[in-house]
Structures are given as C-alpha cells and as structure tokens.
Amino acid sequence: MRYPRSVPRSGAEARRRLQQAALELYRERGFDQTTTAEIAARAGVNERTFFRHFPDKREVLFDGESDLRAALMQAVAEAPEGLQPLETLLRAFRKVERILEDNRPFAEPRLQVIAATPALRERDLAKAAAITEAVAEALRQRGVTDRLSGLAAQIGWAAFHQAIQAWIDDPSQSLDAHLLHAFDDLRALSATALPAQ
Amino acid sequence: MRYPRSVPRSGAEARRRLQQAALELYRERGFDQTTTAEIAARAGVNERTFFRHFPDKREVLFDGESDLRAALMQAVAEAPEGLQPLETLLRAFRKVERILEDNRPFAEPRLQVIAATPALRERDLAKAAAITEAVAEALRQRGVTDRLSGLAAQIGWAAFHQAIQAWIDDPSQSLDAHLLHAFDDLRALSATALPAQ
DNA sequence: CCGCTTAACGTCAGTGACTGGCGCTATGGA
DNA sequence: TCCATAGCGCCAGTCACTGACGTTAAGCGG
Numbered sequence: 210m211r212y213p214r215s216v217p218r219s220g221a222e223a224r225r226r227l228q229q230a231a232l233e234l235y236r237e238r239g240f241d242q243t244t245t246a247e248i249a250a251r252a253g254v255n256e257r258t259f260f261r262h263f264p265d266k267r268e269v270l271f272d273g274e275s276d277l278r279a280a281l282m283q284a285v286a287e288a289p290e291g292l293q294p295l296e297t298l299l300r301a302f303r304k305v306e307r308i309l310e311d312n313r314p315f316a317e318p319r320l321q322v323i324a325a326t327p328a329l330r331e332r333d334l335a336k337a338a339a340i341t342e343a344v345a346e347a348l349r350q351r352g353v354t355d356r357l358s359g360l361a362a363q364i365g366w367a368a369f370h371q372a373i374q375a376w377i378d379d380p381s382q383s384l385d386a387h388l389l390h391a392f393d394d395l396r397a398l399s400a401t402a403l404p405a406q
Numbered sequence: 407m408r409y410p411r412s413v414p415r416s417g418a419e420a421r422r423r424l425q426q427a428a429l430e431l432y433r434e435r436g437f438d439q440t441t442t443a444e445i446a447a448r449a450g451v452n453e454r455t456f457f458r459h460f461p462d463k464r465e466v467l468f469d470g471e472s473d474l475r476a477a478l479m480q481a482v483a484e485a486p487e488g489l490q491p492l493e494t495l496l497r498a499f500r501k502v503e504r505i506l507e508d509n510r511p512f513a514e515p516r517l518q519v520i521a522a523t524p525a526l527r528e529r530d531l532a533k534a535a536a537i538t539e540a541v542a543e544a545l546r547q548r549g550v551t552d553r554l555s556g557l558a559a560q561i562g563w564a565a566f567h568q569a570i571q572a573w574i575d576d577p578s579q580s581l582d583a584h585l586l587h588a589f590d591d592l593r594a595l596s597a598t599a600l601p602a603q
Numbered sequence: 604c605c606g607c608t609t610a611a612c613g614t615c616a617g618t619g620a621c622t623g624g625c626g627c628t629a630t631g632g633a
Numbered sequence: 634t635c636c637a638t639a640g641c642g643c644c645a646g647t648c649a650c651t652g653a654c655g656t657t658a659a660g661c662g663g
Contacts, residue, residue, distance in 0.1 A: 220611060244648065255613050260650060294595060327532070334531040335524070356591050360564055364595065367560040371553075394553050398491060398561065399596030417640060441619065452642050457621060605663085613656070620649080627642075633635085 224262045226252040231269040236318060240266075240326040267332040270319055273312065274336045278343050280305045285347035294353050298344070298365035299392055302372075306384050309373065320377055341366045368395050421459045423449040428466040433515060437463075437523040464529040467516055470509065471533045475540050477502045482544035491550050495541070495562035496589055499569075503581050506570065517574055538563045565592050 230251035234243040249256040284301035323329040345362035368391040376384045427448035431440040446453040481498035520526040542559035569584040
C-alpha cells in the first residue's frame with residue numbers, strides 16, 4: 210500500500226485539518242453520531258493519527274484553552290499593585306478579550322456544538338475550572354488570601370462567561386461592553402445586600 | 407444455568423450494592439483500573455445490570471444529586487419574600503445542610519475519589535452546573551432578573567461549595583459555621599471595591 | 604550525493620465502555 | 634390459578650482508545 214503524496218506530512222497541518230473536520234462533522238451529524246474514524250477520513254489521515262494529536266474525541270474542540278489560561282495568568286500577574294481582587298480580574302479579562310474576538314468565526318459554531326452536547330459541556334466546564342484554578346493561583350501570588358482567591362476567581366469567571374454568552378447572542382455590542390455590563394451586574398448583586406449573619 | 411437465589415431481586419437492593427461496590431473498587435484500585443464487570447461481580451449481578459441502573463461508569467457515584475437539587479429549589483421557592491438574591495440563597499443552603507451532614511460517612515470517601523479522578527471531576531462539575539441552573543431558575547420564579555439569576559446562583563454555589571470543602575477538611579466546625587464563613591468571604595470580596603468602569 | 608536519525612504516519616490487534624435484542628423467572632394482582 | 638410485568642442473565646455488536654511495530658519522508662552530517 211502506497212502512502213498518498215497529496216497530504217503534506219507537516220504535523221501541525223494534519224492537526225488543523227482534524228480540528229476543522231471534527232467541528233464540521235459535529236455540526237452536521239452531532240457529536241454522538243460521528244466516529245473518530247470519520248473525522249480522520251475527512252481530514253485525510255488515519256484514525257490512529259487522530260489520537261496522536263488529541264487524547265480523546267472531545268479534546269479536539271478545546272485547543273486554545275491553554276493559551277487563554279496563560280494569557281489570563283500573565284495579565285493578572287502584570288496588573289498594577291494595590292488593586293482589589295475583582296478589580297484585578299476585570300483588568301485581566303479586558304486584556305485577553307482580543308484572543309476571543311479574533312477567534313470569533315471559529316468560536317461561534319464551536320460554542321453552539323458544545324451547548325448542544327452534554328459530553329462537550331462537561332469538558333467545557335472542566336476547562337473553565339482549570340482556568341479559574343490558575344487564575345486563583347495567580348491571585349495568590351499577588352498576596353490574596355487562600356480563602357478569597359478561589360471565590361474571587363470563580364465570581365470573576367462567572368461574569369466573564371456571562372459576558373461571552375451575551376456577546377455570542379448579541380454581537381451588536383462589543384465583548385468589552387458586555388463584560389462591563391456583567392461586572393455591573395456583579396455590583397448590583399453585592400451592593401444591595403449581603404446578609405449579616 | 408440456574409439463577410442464584412441468594413441475591414434478592416428487589417431492584418433497589420442491587421442498585422445500592424452496585425454503588426457500594428463501585429465506591430470500594432474506585433478507592434482500592436482507582437477509577438481507571440476498575441472495570442464495570444468487576445463492579446457488577448462484587449455486587450453479585452451481571453455487568454448488564456450495572457448499565458440498567460446507571461447510564462455510565464461515573465454516574466454510579468452521583469445518585470443524591472437530584473435530591474439535593476430538588477431540596478434546594480424548594481428551599482429557594484419557600485424563602486420569605488423581599489429578600490435579596492444572595493440572602494435567599496444563604497437561607498436555602500442552610501436549609502439543606504442536613505442532607506449533606508446525614509450523608510457524611512458516604513460523602514467523604516466519595517469526594518476523595520472524585521477529587522483524585524479527572525473523569526469524575528468532570529461529572530461533578532456538570533452536576534454542580536445543573537444544580538446552579540436549577541437554582542437560577544428558582545430565583546427567576548421569584549422575580550429575579552434573567553441577568554442576575556445566573557450570576558447569583560453561581561456565586562452562591564461557589565460559596566456553598568467552598569464551605570463543603572472546608573467542612574470536609576476540617577470537621578471540627580459545623581457545615582453551618584463554614585457556610586457562614588464562606589458568605590463572610592463573599593462580603594469581604596465585594597465590600598472592598600468593585601471597579602466603577 | 605549518500606547513509607542515518609528522527610518525526611509523523613499507517614496498520615494491526617486488543618481492551619473495555621456501552622447498547623440492543625432475546626429469553627428467563629419471580630412477583631403481584633385479576 | 635393464570636398472567637402481565639419488572640428485573641435480570643446472556644450474547645453479539647459498535648466504538649473509543651491503546652500498545653506495538655513497520656513505513657515513509659525530511660533534515661543533517663559526512
């Protein structure tokens with residue numbers, strides 16, 4: 210059996226083709242109805258190659274997560290001193306907005322598939338948890354208490370996530386506007402009243 | 407082949423035995439190193455029966471989730487009117503503490519296994535997301551805005567979850583004390599400063 | 604220009620989670 | 634007493650994922 214010459218063996222090339230093929234097939238037939246063999250076939254590679262690039266069938270849609278996490282940690286670390294935790298986070302989120310905005314054509318169908326597939330939602334939640342944990346660690350290195358760092362990271366991420374969702378649903382506003390709006394909501398929630406005792 | 411008479415065919419009985427066997431095996435060999443056939447064997451049933459009671463290998467550890475969700479939704483619905491969202495949630499969480507406290511002997515090793523197994527952590531996060539979504543819906547039925555309900559539910563759950571973790575790590579304090587402490591932290595976070603613009 | 608190393612891939616065989624189908628049997632009424 | 638049904642055992646099959654080994658192409662020193 211001869212090896213096809215048409216497909217370049219560059220590595221990163223096949224990886225991108227696999228991601229593209231997976232997203233297309235997940236949208237066409239649904240995640241559960243597409244096999245890894247089909248993804249590989251559309252990408253012009255062997256099924257085994259799929260698992261050399263991605264540890265499982267879900268991970269193929271979660272590639273940029275480590276970039277976003279790294280960018281967020283750096284943004285938190287570089288924030289000016291003296292800021293309160295949630296102030297720090299808002300600044301950090303605003304700094305990484307570009308990463309999402311540049312990826313919008315890819316991010317939109319991707320989020321659609323994830324929302325429609327329980328298995329992918331689970332993975333998405335796991336990625337979010339990993340990011341918030343990293344953000345919490347970055348806060349700790351700025352001197353934020355162990356107790357507060359975790360809570361602050363989760364609260365901030367919740368607002369960021371809500372902003373992203375609103376931005377997907379309503380593209381007429383910028384992600385930045387949605388983000389500021391979400392932090393307004395945060396303020397509204399805590400400003401009114403937090404029970405004493 | 408005769409059917410064994412020793413195992414009662416009650417249904418709920420086999421279900422409990424499967425949960426017990428799964429928890430034991432996950433602790434002894436780890437989640438990835440135990441097969442569903444082994445769980446079924448220890449429970450004295452066929453592997454097929456395992457999948458009649460639980461949709462997959464993870465779900466066997468997440469049985470009480472629907473009870474907790476239902477109790478939380480009811481507690482939110484029954485809270486007195488005029489309370490702010492986070493006030494409502496604190497009252498609701500305090501009402502369902504007993505469910506967790508009564509289950510502590512089972513919950514402790516369970517959480518240990520979950521924390522040590524990525525696949526189980528994913529499922530745990532999914533369950534938490536389902537609960538927060540239900541809580542958000544309960545808040546909406548009390549008239550809380552769409553925008554605020556989701557954020558409030560996530561913030562409240564984050565505090566509740568932190569309280570549970572602290573309670574597992576430090577049983578000398580009651581879960582209620584940990585919960586109040588966590589909401590204190592919430593207050594500390596938002597009292598200091600939320601960035602205006 | 605030639606051999607050599609190595610990265611990326613193909614192929615094969617195997618494990619294990621999960622499903623559908625079918626037959627059995629005990630149990631609780633009619 | 635009969636019978637519908639729930640709960641289970643058994644079998645065959647699909648598919649995600651893995652380990653081992655062979656194959657090809659590209660870079661690199663000679």
